[in-house]
Amino acid sequence: MRFILPFLVLSACNGANEYIVEGMVYEKPSPTRIVVNHEEILNFMPAMIMPFDVRDASLLEDVDVGDTIIARLQMEQSGAFLEKIRVTGSGTVPDDFAAVGTNAVLPGAMVPTVSVSISDGSTVVIGEGQTEATAIAFTYTRCPIPDFCPLTMSRMTALQEALGGEGRIVVVTMDPEHDTAAVLSEYAVTHQAQPGEMMLGRVEMEVLAGLAQSAGLSVDRSEGEVLHGLRLLITRSDGTLVERYDDNRWPLERVVSQVKTGEPAAPPGSEGTMTAPPSQ
Numbered sequence: 001m002r003f004i005l006p007f008l009v010l011s012a013c014n015g016a017n018e019y020i021v022e023g024m025v026y027e028k029p030s031p032t033r034i035v036v037n038h039e040e041i042l043n044f045m046p047a048m049i050m051p052f053d054v055r056d057a058s059l060l061e062d063v064d065v066g067d068t069i070i071a072r073l074q075m076e077q078s079g080a081f082l083e084k085i086r087v088t089g090s091g092t093v094p095d096d097f098a099a100v101g102t103n104a105v106l107p108g109a110m111v112p113t114v115s116v117s118i119s120d121g122s123t124v125v126i127g128e129g130q131t132e133a134t135a136i137a138f139t140y141t142r143c144p145i146p147d148f149c150p151l152t153m154s155r156m157t158a159l160q161e162a163l164g165g166e167g168r169i170v171v172v173t174m175d176p177e178h179d180t181a182a183v184l185s186e187y188a189v190t191h192q193a194q195p196g197e198m199m200l201g202r203v204e205m206e207v208l209a210g211l212a213q214s215a216g217l218s219v220d221r222s223e224g225e226v227l228h229g230l231r232l233l234i235t236r237s238d239g240t241l242v243e244r245y246d247d248n249r250w251p252l253e254r255v256v257s258q259v260k261t262g263e264p265a266a267p268p269g270s271e272g273t274m275t276a277p278p279s280q
Helices: 149-163 181-190 205-214 252-261
Strands: 017-030 033-038 048-053 067-076 079-090 114-118 123-126 134-139 168-173 198-202 232-235 241-245
Touching: 017 048, 048 079, 114 205, 123 168, 134 149, 134 252, 149 168, 149 198, 149 252, 181 198, 232 252, 241 252
Parallel strands: 134 168, 168 198
Antiparallel strands: 017 033, 017 067, 033 048, 067 079, 114 123, 114 198, 134 232, 232 241
16 A cells, blocks of 8 residues: 655646545645545546645545545646545544654744755755755656656745755755666756755765655655655744645745745644644
């Protein structure tokens, strides 16, 4: 079973598409999101555990963890969401299921120290001990899905231009065994990375596992593939997390302001932009 957490942005290239999703609800992290252990989605994706957006919160009012459901996955240019959700039974979630965001750093807390080997041979520190406000993103050069790594890098290029040298971007590969310094150097040129402004780097696999956990990002390497969610971390100059973005739809002006000034900060208790803060 493949396991991808947290939110995955899925969008169609040509208009809307519809698919049938059947599976068990493993978690309800917010009023408009559920994590489903779903069966194979015919002509779309294999069986796996993943979160789904639900735009109409009323559809989840009678859906509980452990329920089995059938729903329609609606694919649009703006993203994917479930609708027409129907409960078909109930059961028990396995004890070994790890909840979305488990052990992830929350806004206002310090990101653990990680030294990243940059493609030019230098090393930069992200997290506690860093000295410059940093946007931290994750990608890998062989990623084939346009709405994932290629779009992430396109957005990083736009962020680099908007920052104008104030603050830095560090992009960490999720495929360090393939993405050597030479491969990342070529990738950096392709995406117009400017030295000292947008740096592409790698860490050892065991370090990457800890960094991904801190970011609330699960990476699965089943069957030779790198399956992953999306994540952008904005940190102040001391390594404190300002906000975590769980997709590629983050507002450019907001992120630029956060990198340059540390504000606006995410609301207290927030996990990510797709997760509502807990009720007070």
